[in-house]
Amino acid sequence: MQRPIKNNVSWIGKIDWELRKFEGEEYSTHRGSTYNSYLIEEEKVAVIDTVWAPFAKEYVENLEKQIDLQKIDYVIVNHAEIDHSGALPELMSRIPEKPIYCTANGVKSLKGHYHKDWNFHPVKTGDRLSLGTKELIFIEAPMLHWPDSMFSYLTGDNILFSNDAFGQHYASEYLFNDLVDQSELMAECIKYYANILTPFSRQVTKKIQEVLAFNLPVDIICTSHGVIWRENPTQIVQQYLKWADSYQENQITIVYGTMWNGTRAMAENIVLGIRQADPQVNLKLYNLAKSDRNDVMAEIFRSKGIVVGSPTINRGMLTSIAGLLEEIKGLKFKNKKAAAFGCYGWSGESVKLIQGQLVAAGFEMVDDGLRCLWNPDLNSIESCVEYGGKLASLLK
């Protein structure tokens, strides 16, 4: 249902408390999400983004309780991904002639998704669309996080519609950043950045600097997921600049797979060794099979160094670790160190393979890693603790 934001701008999105996996099964959303859509009722009426496809009918039914759909003048698509454009087919079936404003790449992605020739009006940075006394200014934002992405800025009300930028998967009945639990909110913000935006960090910094240079006052940032930043919206912009700058805290994350607990024993004793040598460093230990991959990734994002372990199977590593390393490579973390470890029974290739993957992912390997034969005996356990002690300095 419609919720007021400021003056003639209202929220007309969907709060999805049930969502637990996003982008198919790729991304965990323990706290649900929202699909934020906005209605601007000035002399001209604009709709900014819609909602995810399963909620399309509900969205359009609710919208036509608020406004005669024929009164909508413009549909703005900041980003064509289906969690935002999913109700477009339903909406456009009712108002097929209305113009859709999006980037040139947006035309490609919308056509690619829906195979319709709607009344597309491609826009570029600086293009303006008058709504009467106020206007929308468009700012292309390629690779934040798709080629089609853009922001829209509403003059007069000083609202930046940033789509996925500054958003997070966080359901709340209260919509606004000042009304929610701050630690939950920031946890979801960093998880979102780590898992989705890290590879685009250079573009994040450049785009923020470009938008700041426009000197447009921004009173509110209206995202497409999660909270609307109305109280001190600068805080999330400043946070993004930090996260985009090869972010790390004083933390080491150890993540491993294990078949019969040999590699687990190594992991636990390496952690012991690190802790004994450096009681200040924050430590996170994950048996990957028992852990949520996206949560682990957020911890890797926060870390200055990671230690990855796997036994050897069929001359390779466990597929769960292989999958994790594939994802780590795609995220393009910067300025992080790493080491590898694992148990083996005869050929023991996993450590070298993990190292190869981490080097390809841009990590600095600090040494040749540690291997233990079969099930670690007391001497091997001792060597793991010693190794942890060494890693405490090597991963500084």
Place this chain on the structure above:
Amino acid sequence: MTKKVHIDEDECIGWGSCEEICPEVFKLESDSEKARVIKPEGGPENLIEEAIGSCPVHVSVGRIDGQY
């Protein structure tokens, strides 16, 4: 007639897929953080086409009709 390869430097956002796909022709400069054509006369046609298609700001990498 062989077409030359060019990059519109104003549009380039330094994504770098062009270099990844066809490093013989494209290079992402670390100082300017923009891509540059290091071999304007071209290279493997299929890789060049793939690189052009991969550019997220697709206007930036293209062709000029021209000659060696």
